[in-house]
Amino acid sequence: MTQQVMQGWLRSDGRKGIRNTVVVAYLVECAHHVAREIVRPFEGQDVHVIGFPGCFPNDYAQQMMEALCTHQNVGAVLLMSLGCENFQKRRLVDFVAQSGRPVELVSIQKAGGTRSAVTFGRNWVTEALAQLSDLPMVEMTPSDLVIGTICGGSDATSGIAGNPAAGRAFDALISEGATCIFEETGELIGCEHVMAERAVTPELGGALVETVQKAVRYYDRMGYGSFSQGNAEGGLSTIEEKSLGAYAKSGASPISGIVKPGQRPPGAGLYLMDVVPDGAPRFGFPNINDTAEIVELIACGAHAVIFVTGRGSVVGSAISPVLKVCANPETYDRMAEDMDVNAGRILNDAAGLDEVGGEIRDKLVGLANGLRTASEELGHHEFVLTYKTFEPLGPACLPAVTQLDRPEIRQTPSGASP
């Protein structure tokens, strides 16, 4: 571990951002093109498009957008509305304004159409960038960091080198007081009882087992099998072995709690994000791709996300940097420009798991000291947000707190129609 100066932008809620991004958010797909046109001249600067494509309202999406627009890496927010969509836009404006961030809501219908909305939006972003450049920076320490982890485009190297190295980075960061979040209960089937033993209370252990059992039921209903012939050819023998390969990302620290997408962990330590919707499956797959999971980790407050890949993913994200760790030496050689950490060195005998874990930790800390990830440099700002339904967290999920700052995840109105 190396000592590095870390600096960030202090927000009104006390959190410190490692980016000072202007977010342009479309509130329905109909406003997506206008949002994209607004950010085009700002290529290479931290001006990112996010948004929700649906016209019907959804409590999960509303809470996700509130969490994302007030994320510590975000400095200002421009909301692009067509005008007639059902998103609760006033509520979002008020929520962002209460955080002290510059915020503007533009109705394309009122603005007079595409061109005038784009012109207004570009002028607003130009002013916001000037305003944000004056914001002073404050010192940070690793204990300020919230880090998420996912794996995607996985192969045999992910489970034996990439994910264990990410787990070592988590353990190092947690020992320094950071907050870490892992996820995807559908990939933890078979290791829920091992996971439960790491819970800080027996009740939390029971709740961890329940999240995985919920995932079993949900994925069964989707017709999604967990263990394939390809897994066996790659040397995996049992479902628990396959799941442990993904679970290795979580490291070996005690598990402090469970959060749901859009909820921030209440303190330092390791948390599981429960991504599988509650109730009967209604809107399809829990997460339709890797980006949907990255966005949920960011909505839980992640400053940055570790992405372990073997076959070679190229994605980044809006709002928070994605640090890509590639454990397949051949993939790394072929796609080095898209990767941040060469964990293939583990399989080439050039480095051990601890050494690569330390490099991941150092690069995450470096993101608060001028370092930019490969996907940031390449202009990757992927974003996906879809419909989901969640119920409130159970009482055993966060043993360290008696009261959450935002405990409610509201039930989606069923069959809502304008």
Add this chain to the structure above:
Amino acid sequence: MTEERRDLLVLNITDNVAVLKRAAEAGSRQRIGAEGVLEIGVPLEMGHKVAIAAIAEGKDVLKYGVPIGVATRDISPGDHVHLHNLASRYTVIRDWEAEE
């Protein structure tokens, strides 16, 4: 006498299997840490598991420091550990009522 190779990765010190970092030939002699050398019986691809200790039938196979299943026959050091001698202990708990 073939040269000693170091193709095996032990993920946790309590494990009784190691995983191949790259393909290994039948008869290759593999060094495990400082403790010893074992011989692999069959050619194996990257990601496959090799026993680094004797595992009696009915005992847990440990990888990542935790059980990944149970040995279905006696396993000797150097043996390939896979579907032919390892079975899942996991019983999926399903809510059948919810699926009706």
